[in-house]
Amino acid sequence: MSKYTKEDIFRIVEEEDVAFIRLQFCDIFGVPKNIAIAASQLEGALNNECMFDGVSVEGFVRSDESDMYLYPDLDSFEIYPWRPQSGKVARMFCNVYTVDRQPFAGDPRHVLKQVVEKAAKMGLNFKVNPEPEFFLFDYDDEGQPTTHTKEKGGYFDVAPADQGENVRRDIILNLEEMGFEISSSHHEIAPAQHEIEFKAEDAERTADMIMTFKMAVKTIAKKHGLYATFLPKPTEGISGSGMHINIVAQDEKGNNLFASENGEKLSDTALHFIAGVLSHVKGMTLVTNPLVNSYKRLVPGYDAPVNISWSSTSANRSALIRIPSKRGEGTRIEIRNPDATCNPYLAIALILAAGIDGIEKKMTPPDELNENLGRATYEQLRNSGYETLPMTLGEAIHAYESDDFVKEVLGESIFNKFLDAKRAEWKDFRTCVTQWEIQRYLNLF
Structure with a gap:
C-alpha cells in the first residue's frame, strides 16, 4: 500500500512551506543526480512530465536517444531537515523512463526493482540493513579536503577521545527526522573512523536510504568543519571502511526463512542463499568494490x-559471509566485503539475485571456515584451500566479464558501460607513477 497520494504531496508542500523539490536519481556508479523544481512546477512533475537529457549522465544513453523522463516515487517524499526551514527543500527519488514511456534498462533503481519482483513471485521478501563506515577528516587552509586528523580515538571510544561524537549526534537527529530508525552508532577502530547503522527495510527503500545517508553525512560533517569520506582506504596502515550488508528473507507472513524450524540452525533456504552468493561473489566484486582504492x-x-568463505560462528569475522549470533526470527546473513562507494541499487540487486540463484538451484555451500584467518598471509590463505577475492581492480574486471550471471542481472547496457568505464579507470591507474614507486625505487635504480 502506498504511503502518499498526489494530493498528500500537494498538501504537505503547502503546509510545510516547501519551496523546492529535488527529483533525484543516480548514474550507474551511484553518483547522485537531481533536477530541482519550484513548488509551482510540482503538478507537472507528479504527472511524470519532467524531462532531462540522458547524454549528460554517466553510463546512460547515446546522443540519438537522449530524452529521458523522471517518474517520482511518491512514497520517497521527504523534507531535508538540514536545509533552511523557511522555503524548505524536499526530495523524491525517481524511476527513469524512456521517451516512449518504458522503464529505462540503464536505470540502477530499475535493476533492483526487477530482482525484488522476481523474489516476490517466489514468495520471498528481503529485508536489508547496511553498516556504512566513514572517516571525518580536516580541511586545509584553502578549504580542500585532506586525510589529516588530530583525533586518536579507537573502537567504541567516547569524547573527548572521540572528537566526532557531536557530528554523529547531529547526523542521527537529522536522519531520524527523515524516517530513519537508527539502531546504533559508534567510533570505529581507526582514528576519525565512524559507523552509523540503521534498521532493516525492504531492499528498494534501503538503497534509497543509503543514498540519503551518504548525502546527509557529507553535508552535516561540512557544517562542523570536517570532510566526510566513504573512501575504503584513505590512509595506509589502518583499517579501511566497509559497508557490511545484512539480509533477512521473509515469507508473506513475515516469518524468517533463514531460520530452521527449531530456530537453532540455518534453514536450507539460508544455506542455498549463502552458496549462491559465494558462487558469484568474484564476478560481483567489481560492483560491490568498484574503485582501485577498494x-x-x-x-x-x-x-x-x-x-x-562463510562461518556460522559469529566471532569469526575473517569469513566473507558471517552469521551473527541471534537465531530464530533474528537470523540474518552478513556479507562483509562491500564498501560504501558502490552503487547500492546494483550491489544489493546482485547480492539478492545471487542468493536467489542459489535457492532456485538448491546450491550447497562449501564447508564452513572454522579457523580465524584474519591475520593470515596470502600464502597461508592459498594453503587453506579457500579461494580469495580479486586482489586488484584488474582482477575484478576479469572476474566480472567472465560471469554471464552478472551480465544477466545488470542487463547488457549497464554491464558493458560499467565494464568500459572500469577498464579505462584501471588503465589510468596503471599508467600513473605513484609516490610509493618513487620513494621505493628512485635511490636504488
Missing part, C-alpha cells in the same frame, strides 16, 4: 574479508 582495504590483517 582493493587496498581487501588485504589480510585489516579486519576485511579476503577469502571466499
Whole structure:
C-alpha cells in the first residue's frame, strides 16, 4: 500500500512551506543526480512530465536517444531537515523512463526493482540493513579536503577521545527526522573512523536510504568543519571502511526463512542463499568494490574479508559471509566485503539475485571456515584451500566479464558501460607513477 497520494504531496508542500523539490536519481556508479523544481512546477512533475537529457549522465544513453523522463516515487517524499526551514527543500527519488514511456534498462533503481519482483513471485521478501563506515577528516587552509586528523580515538571510544561524537549526534537527529530508525552508532577502530547503522527495510527503500545517508553525512560533517569520506582506504596502515550488508528473507507472513524450524540452525533456504552468493561473489566484486582504492582495504590483517568463505560462528569475522549470533526470527546473513562507494541499487540487486540463484538451484555451500584467518598471509590463505577475492581492480574486471550471471542481472547496457568505464579507470591507474614507486625505487635504480 502506498504511503502518499498526489494530493498528500500537494498538501504537505503547502503546509510545510516547501519551496523546492529535488527529483533525484543516480548514474550507474551511484553518483547522485537531481533536477530541482519550484513548488509551482510540482503538478507537472507528479504527472511524470519532467524531462532531462540522458547524454549528460554517466553510463546512460547515446546522443540519438537522449530524452529521458523522471517518474517520482511518491512514497520517497521527504523534507531535508538540514536545509533552511523557511522555503524548505524536499526530495523524491525517481524511476527513469524512456521517451516512449518504458522503464529505462540503464536505470540502477530499475535493476533492483526487477530482482525484488522476481523474489516476490517466489514468495520471498528481503529485508536489508547496511553498516556504512566513514572517516571525518580536516580541511586545509584553502578549504580542500585532506586525510589529516588530530583525533586518536579507537573502537567504541567516547569524547573527548572521540572528537566526532557531536557530528554523529547531529547526523542521527537529522536522519531520524527523515524516517530513519537508527539502531546504533559508534567510533570505529581507526582514528576519525565512524559507523552509523540503521534498521532493516525492504531492499528498494534501503538503497534509497543509503543514498540519503551518504548525502546527509557529507553535508552535516561540512557544517562542523570536517570532510566526510566513504573512501575504503584513505590512509595506509589502518583499517579501511566497509559497508557490511545484512539480509533477512521473509515469507508473506513475515516469518524468517533463514531460520530452521527449531530456530537453532540455518534453514536450507539460508544455506542455498549463502552458496549462491559465494558462487558469484568474484564476478560481483567489481560492483560491490568498484574503485582501485577498494582493493587496498581487501588485504589480510585489516579486519576485511579476503577469502571466499562463510562461518556460522559469529566471532569469526575473517569469513566473507558471517552469521551473527541471534537465531530464530533474528537470523540474518552478513556479507562483509562491500564498501560504501558502490552503487547500492546494483550491489544489493546482485547480492539478492545471487542468493536467489542459489535457492532456485538448491546450491550447497562449501564447508564452513572454522579457523580465524584474519591475520593470515596470502600464502597461508592459498594453503587453506579457500579461494580469495580479486586482489586488484584488474582482477575484478576479469572476474566480472567472465560471469554471464552478472551480465544477466545488470542487463547488457549497464554491464558493458560499467565494464568500459572500469577498464579505462584501471588503465589510468596503471599508467600513473605513484609516490610509493618513487620513494621505493628512485635511490636504488
